[in-house]
Amino acid sequence: METTNQEKMKRGEFLKSLGLSTSTLMAFYCLGTTMTACGSSDNEPEPVDPNENASGISGTVTGNSINFTVDLSKVATLKTAGGFEIIGDTIVALTSGGSHVALARRCTHEGTNVRYRIAQNDFQCPNHLSEFSTTGAVEQGPATSALKVYKTALSADGNTLTVTA
Numbered sequence: 001m002e003t004t005n006q007e008k009m010k011r012g013e014f015l016k017s018l019g020l021s022t023s024t025l026m027a028f029y030c031l032g033t034t035m036t037a038c039g040s041s042d043n044e045p046e047p048v049d050p051n052e053n054a055s056g057i058s059g060t061v062t063g064n065s066i067n068f069t070v071d072l073s074k075v076a077t078l079k080t081a082g083g084f085e086i087i088g089d090t091i092v093a094l095t096s097g098g099s100h101v102a103l104a105r106r107c108t109h110e111g112t113n114v115r116y117r118i119a120q121n122d123f124q125c126p127n128h129l130s131e132f133s134t135t136g137a138v139e140q141g142p143a144t145s146a147l148k149v150y151k152t153a154l155s156a157d158g159n160t161l162t163v164t165a
């Protein structure tokens, strides 16, 4: 069952009126909305789990030694212009120009996952709307630091994308 924002607000206002703590309020939200208000928000894409065999991802997806491959036959979003995936600490996208890019996924302002926007060919943070170019440069604040960019290489047959630090 969908819970509308209006219903969430009413429930939240009611619970706040009871004087409950923030963590208690979050527990109520989780229970009352069948998890729709918890975990990743609608604005944050779900990370691909590299431990799932079917994910098509193998290698190191977090930390300073990022080095992984993506089997594009299993990650169809990265074969469609505008498609993007959160993979470990990175966001990988197929740009409007038809090339793959990989950047650090967390906005340099407060760490929210950014998302690729095909119309603008850039990355936007849904939290406070910072914008980053495909080279990671800040196009609009409040973020002031660039996103780290990773190297991408597509195999000759176009089926395997390699991302390295």
Ligand code: FES
Pocket (backbone or CB within 6 Å): 107, 108, 109, 110, 111, 112, 125, 126, 127, 128, 129, 130, 141, 142, 143
């Ligand atoms: S967390 Fe991204 S703009 Fe604030």
